[in-house]
Amino acid sequence: MSRTAKTPEVPSIGQLDRAAGGLGRQLAQKLRQAIKEGDLQPGEELPSTRALAQSLGVARGTVLEAFEQLIAEGFLEAIRGGSTRVASSLTEIRPASGGARRTTASAKPLPLPSPAEAFAAIARQFLPLPPVPFAVSVPAGAAAPGEVWRRLGNQIRARGKGVPSSYSDPQGALPLRQAIAEYVRRSRSVHCDPSQIIVTAGTQQGLYLSCLTLLDSEDFAWVENPAYWGITAIMETLGPNGRMVRVPVDEEGLVVEEGLRLRPDARVAFVTPSHQYPLGMPLSMARRNALLNWARSNAAWVVEDDYDSELRYAGHPFPSLQGLDPDHVIYLGTFSKILFPSLRIGYAIVPQRLVEAFCGARTLLDRHPPSADQHVLAAFIAEGHLDRHIRRIRGVYAECRSQLSQILQDALPNDLAWLQPSDQGMHLVLWLAPGMDDQAIAIQAARTGVAVRPVSRMYATGSGRPGLILGLGAFPADQIADAARRLASIVTAAAAPKRRKSRS
Amino acid sequence: MSRTAKTPEVPSIGQLDRAAGGLGRQLAQKLRQAIKEGDLQPGEELPSTRALAQSLGVARGTVLEAFEQLIAEGFLEAIRGGSTRVASSLTEIRPASGGARRTTASAKPLPLPSPAEAFAAIARQFLPLPPVPFAVSVPAGAAAPGEVWRRLGNQIRARGKGVPSSYSDPQGALPLRQAIAEYVRRSRSVHCDPSQIIVTAGTQQGLYLSCLTLLDSEDFAWVENPAYWGITAIMETLGPNGRMVRVPVDEEGLVVEEGLRLRPDARVAFVTPSHQYPLGMPLSMARRNALLNWARSNAAWVVEDDYDSELRYAGHPFPSLQGLDPDHVIYLGTFSKILFPSLRIGYAIVPQRLVEAFCGARTLLDRHPPSADQHVLAAFIAEGHLDRHIRRIRGVYAECRSQLSQILQDALPNDLAWLQPSDQGMHLVLWLAPGMDDQAIAIQAARTGVAVRPVSRMYATGSGRPGLILGLGAFPADQIADAARRLASIVTAAAAPKRRKSRS
Numbered sequence A, B: 001m002s003r004t005a006k007t008p009e010v011p012s013i014g015q016l017d018r019a020a021g022g023l024g025r026q027l028a029q030k031l032r033q034a035i036k037e038g039d040l041q042p043g044e045e046l047p048s049t050r051a052l053a054q055s056l057g058v059a060r061g062t063v064l065e066a067f068e069q070l071i072a073e074g075f076l077e078a079i080r081g082g083s084t085r086v087a088s089s090l091t092e093i094r095p096a097s098g099g100a101r102r103t104t105a106s107a108k109p110l111p112l113p114s115p116a117e118a119f120a121a122i123a124r125q126f127l128p129l130p131p132v133p134f135a136v137s138v139p140a141g142a143a144a145p146g147e148v149w150r151r152l153g154n155q156i157r158a159r160g161k162g163v164p165s166s167y168s169d170p171q172g173a174l175p176l177r178q179a180i181a182e183y184v185r186r187s188r189s190v191h192c193d194p195s196q197i198i199v200t201a202g203t204q205q206g207l208y209l210s211c212l213t214l215l216d217s218e219d220f221a222w223v224e225n226p227a228y229w230g231i232t233a234i235m236e237t238l239g240p241n242g243r244m245v246r247v248p249v250d251e252e253g254l255v256v257e258e259g260l261r262l263r264p265d266a267r268v269a270f271v272t273p274s275h276q277y278p279l280g281m282p283l284s285m286a287r288r289n290a291l292l293n294w295a296r297s298n299a300a301w302v303v304e305d306d307y308d309s310e311l312r313y314a315g316h317p318f319p320s321l322q323g324l325d326p327d328h329v330i331y332l333g334t335f336s337k338i339l340f341p342s343l344r345i346g347y348a349i350v351p352q353r354l355v356e357a358f359c360g361a362r363t364l365l366d367r368h369p370p371s372a373d374q375h376v377l378a379a380f381i382a383e384g385h386l387d388r389h390i391r392r393i394r395g396v397y398a399e400c401r402s403q404l405s406q407i408l409q410d411a412l413p414n415d416l417a418w419l420q421p422s423d424q425g426m427h428l429v430l431w432l433a434p435g436m437d438d439q440a441i442a443i444q445a446a447r448t449g450v451a452v453r454p455v456s457r458m459y460a461t462g463s464g465r466p467g468l469i470l471g472l473g474a475f476p477a478d479q480i481a482d483a484a485r486r487l488a489s490i491v492t493a494a495a496a497p498k499r500r501k502s503r504s
Helices: A025-035 A049-056 A060-073 A090-105 A114-125 A146-159 A172-186 A203-214 A228-236 A254-262 A285-297 A352-366 A374-382 A385-411 A436-445 A478-503 B023-036 B050-056 B058-074 B088-103 B114-125 B146-159 B174-188 B205-213 B230-239 B256-262 B284-299 B350-364 B372-382 B385-411 B438-447 B475-504
Strands: A075-077 A084-086 A197-200 A219-225 A244-250 A266-270 A301-305 A329-334 A346-349 A416-420 A427-432 A465-469 B075-079 B084-085 B197-200 B221-225 B245-249 B267-273 B301-305 B329-334 B346-349 B415-417 B427-432 B468-470
Touching: A025 A060, A025 B084, A025 B346, A025 B350, A049 A060, A049 B075, A060 A075, A114 B174, A114 B205, A146 A374, A146 A385, A146 B146, A172 A197, A172 A329, A172 A346, A197 A203, A197 B415, A203 A228, A203 A266, A203 A329, A203 A346, A203 A352, A203 B114, A203 B350, A219 A228, A219 B023, A228 A244, A228 B350, A244 B075, A254 B050, A266 A285, A266 A385, A266 A478, A352 B023, A352 B088, A352 B205, A352 B230, A385 A478, A436 A478, A465 B346, A478 B438, B023 B058, B023 B385, B050 B058, B050 B230, B058 B075, B058 B267, B058 B415, B114 B230, B146 B372, B146 B385, B174 B197, B174 B346, B174 B372, B197 B205, B197 B350, B205 B267, B205 B301, B205 B329, B221 B230, B230 B245, B245 B256, B256 B284, B267 B284, B284 B301, B350 B438, B372 B385, B385 B415, B385 B427, B385 B475, B438 B468, B438 B475
Parallel strands: A219 A244, A219 A266, A266 A301, A301 A329, B221 B245, B221 B267, B267 B301, B301 B329
Antiparallel strands: A075 A084, A197 A346, A329 A346, A416 A427, A427 A465, B075 B084, B197 B346, B329 B346, B415 B427, B427 B468
């Protein structure tokens, strides 16, 4: 193709939502829509990635990402000379769909149901981060369970356990529940027996099951401020907003007195007592007692989200709330953080009288957990591999943590950005100076291959402070250093106009 | 122990709920409670299984089952002489819990939240059936994917796909979505591309995602009468009962005109057009057109649950509703039936504009599907193993079906029980004479190791007819024959008193 060849028109793909992030995905979706609606015809050539990037004001990598995705899906095809066009094969596929579309020409336009709008917003907001620093829980290098997991899996599946089988117990496989009961007793002073354990698809499902089971439509729940997005998003979509009472967090964790003042009659409190999410402080012993006293005297429940308590770098942990009061506490644990997220196995430990209810709710959601990996995990725990793995990754994450802290402290002025003190967990919080836009910085960071989440989004509207959540990962040291420096320079640059303004 | 030793007291474990089934599980739960509450003390000996069975009026096998479960869980232990006692080790575990209990002595009693009651009832009602005839979809013998599945899995996991990884796309892995798109196009005339596919944890999750995404709290939905319990149970627990409009089914499937009369303004229709569940007839072409016309002119959605359309024994299938109108149809498929249920992988194929909403809802439920088996399944489909597997099990199920039909027809008088005609699917419906109690018969059958589901439960209250759902399975021929004869004799015996009465 000569350089003077006619540049194809940029299709009218409208605005991308920069605040939502995931620009590549958004662009792919817009292009799909344009093809579906006939705005882009089969065989039609697209603008070059450079031209399209320029006209949209995005990085060329974003356009490349969208094109690659659509080529993989068969919407686009690469042609000679490095150009891309709408796949010509689409003409063959379209008749049925096209026919239907013709008959619907006079039909009513199909409005998106209002829950669909809400869920679509969640999908845009919580796109998984790419596996680059500082995405959390990326089981790379030394943090991956590696060959032991694979070989043990092959053995278990060959031996007969974990082979294809029929519908089974919504509660999960007994050998795994036995292994979990023993593990949480040793590591977290959780008192339970296997009959109280419901194997879940991870903490998110544990939270969802708890909401379904414990909250009636008129009931209120305490939720920390700031909190894990997984619980606030459930509360916002499952019921009217009023059901969620945001209770502030201070250096001792959840301010129980504030909860008592706002909504003493709440039915459930959702807390992260080992390591407040995202801020990282443990709930103090006095607050633990206050919280359990409230639960006991108000016949309320406490949902204890213990998502990464295995990763302590100093000091002794408080015992679990569950161990202090097994009758009022629902304990949620997960293997996503310490083993790997793509396993999708966690657990809810519930008072005996709630077991059937959790089983029923699980049955409605997806019947039961897949069986094979439950048996592999049971053996992995029982044979001591999990303990060894945790000891190893504790060292890996401690190393990563100290490297990252050092670089950020050296590269960033103290009045611009500083680290939240914490002695455990798989992430750090980097606070930013008041007035800085953490969402914009997160988007900019993503463009340079650095994955961070803005802290302000974890707060109730209007109460947020700017900051960034940096996941620790077993990335090579030079990759961590690079990413940390890139992030530091983005933060510094973002502050520059403001600084200049305040000086003038 | 001498035969004259003092027989231990039968603990006061109250009444078992016979109608709910799962007596062994119920008994285990009562015993656990008694131990927890100190009614049974550590080291205390239990009555013999025979004595306990007699005093409760249940089969000895039921008591054995409960004891074995509790021994596995560590509540009970077997002692010499064949007796069983409360595990003495429980004394070591109890202090923390006991301590908490003392402090709660003056606390308010903890009432079960009302949603918990509803979910507990669901758990009792939908206990998975044991893997005996006639449980549905038991991947035994010739119907199991067998060694191919396992060896392919080992290869995929070794090659790098499906290895432990981080949080990923709620929509599922692209190679699997590509394989599914191609498979449903060939086999079901479903028109979609991989970007419209959401990998689910099975049909149940597809139904749940559809309800969450498409129905606002005031919206109505058409649900077949009778219908799959999975959809009616969701509708009953998620919203007020009024939201579900039961629409009758006749020999052409869903009576669309009746839906139009009852609730023309419904937002969604849930249907099983290939093979009505549980009755088995396909939705006629005229009704398909009427249903889609309604959807188009009312901006409504049709959820097409195509749970086992692969198993046709005669004739040509109708094309999917989705192929006729991809803009209004959400198509649900599953690998539970044709491959194996413990895999927990299915798919929802949705109009492009609903994709993000389904992804957001999935994110809230459990973030995303586990990754490893998605890659194994993608290769299983792409390499042609699925097609070969389906061809093989079609023969297996056809054989089982004809054997079972023959025995039941020979063993049962026509006026007492008769088979519903159907030429596809993985189950048969055996109708019972009016007035017979299909739930009681199902409970009795379970006691003799025969697993059936009562049909009357699939109907809206008051509109039911008695009948039994018999799943087809690749059990050995003699096992099928035995079970069929046992079932026939239970049905005959159940009818006997009535017959005598009507004669006298």
